[in-house]
Amino acid sequence: MFPTNKPDPALLRGLTSRRLGRRDALRLGGVSALGAFLAACGVQGKGSPEASVAPDAVQKFWGGKVKNGKVDFANWPLYMDPKKPELAKFTARTGITVNYQEVIQEMGPWFAKVQPQLSAGQSIGFDLMVITNSLQFGQFRSGGFLAPLDHSKLPNYAANAAKSYANEAFDPGNVFSIPWASGITGIAYDIKKTGREITSLADLWDPKFKGKVGMFSDTQELANFGLLAAGLKPGDSEEGDWKKAAAKLKEQKDAGMVRNYYDQSYVDALGKGEVWLTQAWSGDVFQKNVSDGTDFRFVIPSEGGTIWTDNMTIPVTATNPVDAIMLMDFFYEVENAAALAEYINYVCPVPAAQAQIKKDAAAASGDDRATLTEVADSPLVFPGESDYAKLHYYVDFNTAEEQQNFQRIFEPITLS
């Protein structure tokens, strides 16, 4: 996401910023005392970009690290069976206890929350965190906040992961991350309220649903739908396109269509009838229906949806990295990957899990059997070629400046 040949910012700073000489300081006297103090309050540069890709980085990080018997795991809500059978199995087998916390609701706030500790070299209290391939992934990476993975500790991943994941633009070769699950951003709706099938992005602009539409507050998610609605492709969009998309989204907002811009809380808003149709992540509706008996639907709009990947990563300051990487690899055993996909209904990174789920379905009976068969055949869990054709990748940023411009274009929509 960022150019890799960027010079060390500390060096740049030293070359370009004006220093206050001793004589200057004396001459300016009392006035400058406050000024100098103010200047001293500057926020330090965060880490050294890309430093950890060095060839010996893996050895440097993992050398001398040992298993400690516990791991603190930060994940998003609705991303595991609440009874956590997989974790119990992991603990029974390895003796490692897992402290599983659903603390991540949106990428921006999560980055802002842990960034100060990471840049101070302190533990964030978690050894494993699941982060999306959004622009914050780039920030985590270029901040040098992610531990390079020791792939010799990931045999199941090597054996079972779909090969395409190693080619994803945000982390080629899976140096810092391996997928937890992928997902599709589409539209969820309550057909009892809308009174009709929702098929297209245009429905999000339909005056009939004024004040009942939910959109995401994450700028990238929001921008993607604006771009698609304006007939543009997020993956190769530029600043001019962003402005068009922003205008389209502004129009939707000014017409009073949007009830609110949500993080993960959109599921709750849909459940309470505050929104009738909303931007949504593919697996959430499935789980909501299973756990609350609701009848919400999810659709990939005819104009297309977006696909993203949530990734397991280890923060550089993790205190139990060995335990964390063992847990990461554990989820790549076919059986465990299948169990997870059966519950969360997100795109499974392990293709062989499909056969396993079918086997589980054959062994089950009644409702369970129907649900499992549905999961195994679901294009939302195991998308085929034709499904991928409808899906778009996120906006790609070439420079940090581009990314800032992007933010400045879309932030005012959610914030005003």
Added chain:
Amino acid sequence: MNRVKRTLAPYLLVLPGGLWLLLFFVVPMVTMFSLSLQQGDIINGYRFTGHWQNYLDAITDYRVQLIRSLVYGLITTVALIVMSFPVAYWIAFYGGRRKPTYLFLVLLPFFVSFVLRTISWRQILTDDGMLLHPLKEAGLLSPGFHILGTPYAVIFGLIYNFLPFMVLPIYVALERIDPRVVEAARDLYAAPMTVFRRVVFPLALPGVFAGVLMTFVPASSDYVNSGVLGSSSTTMIGQVVQAQALANSNYPMASALSFFLMAVLLTGVFAYARVLGTEDVMNAAAR
């Protein structure tokens, strides 16, 4: 020796509190002020460049939310005065032996967390909740009708959450009024309304002023009520500051907005004190 002690005593007494303020108030304020004049981004760091443009950017980008916050704050404060005065009056003059009980009742909801109280209102007012669902089922309201997400819901939440901060100072002011002053007014043939208008109300004004200080300022910069009960069309400046600081890591923008808001609120409060004329701001704040 004694004299030295006597001169030093006040300073020594101020020392613990003073150090506390210096450490936890002055230092952060200066840091924030410095931040508001810095440039850069989170990865490469922010540097002090005396960048006043931050203020201009902040105000141009978010003037709508600034004005909205002040308007909400003002409506809330006026509504609070109107609602609190009768309550405080009744407790002060007719509360009798039970005064402490009534005051306790006013404060009772505050034993539950601020955020939790607001969220529970969200449960009650939500589109398909216990209040609206039956009315919609009965066909009295259209299915699309909602209270949440409107300015009414946000202002309602602000009034609810700040009520005691207006009742208590007004009560204290009323309680201090010497009953003989009221009797004297009556003896001089003042009608009950005149007694209230010319005697009781002016004497209660310092309490009203203290109440305004304690409600207008926090209500204008509140972000919980709008976040929980509001929508994208009720965003207040507190939410913008929160998002800029905690979600976007744009510390300079967040600091610039905070300082501008502080300047506006201080100006407003001092202007109000000047118009009111009767009371010194610092004096009122000290009550």
